[in-house]
Amino acid sequence: MIKKDHLQKASGYIGLGMYEDCISELEKAIALDPRDADPFFIKAECLRELKRYKEAIAAYERSLGLGGSVLENSVGLGWCFKRTANLDKAIETLARAIESEGEVPILCYNLACYYSLKNKADTSLKLLERATRLDPRFIELAGTENDFDNIRENPGFKTLTGA
Secondary structure: EEOOOHOOOOOOHHHOOHHHHHHHHHHHHHHHHHOHHHHHHHHHHHHOOOOOOOHHHHHHHHHHOOOOOOOHHHHHHHHHHHHHHHHHHHHHHHHHHHHHOOHHHHHHHHHHHHHHHHHOHHHHHHHHHHHHHHHHHHHHHHHHOOOHHOOOHHHHHHHHHOO
């Protein structure tokens, strides 16, 4: 089988929620071309779905190291770092991504979430304002996001979200 066949099989398994089978096919694709970032990214996404966050972090980092998408890998890394109780690393990762990719709404929003969890209201609100200015859909999302519970009663949060 060629790499493309393994990737197609992996894609089918994702659609069925069969993440372990997907990972198995991705490992075969990686063995055929260990310099391709995409299979590592897809593997990381599967591992994240399986709540195997530390393994997912390693796969995201490998994907990044091979030139994978800074935006996609950084969002995944931040998500996993948060769930492994490493908010400082999540913040560092997304801050670097913003330096590289610019003020992408999802990066600003997720970073605002992480700063809220660290009880850094001013920084969180500045980032949330950027995210909602760039994409107003984040206003509604912020209103129900548990990560903002720390700042939900803050007047600045209420002004931004209309709560």
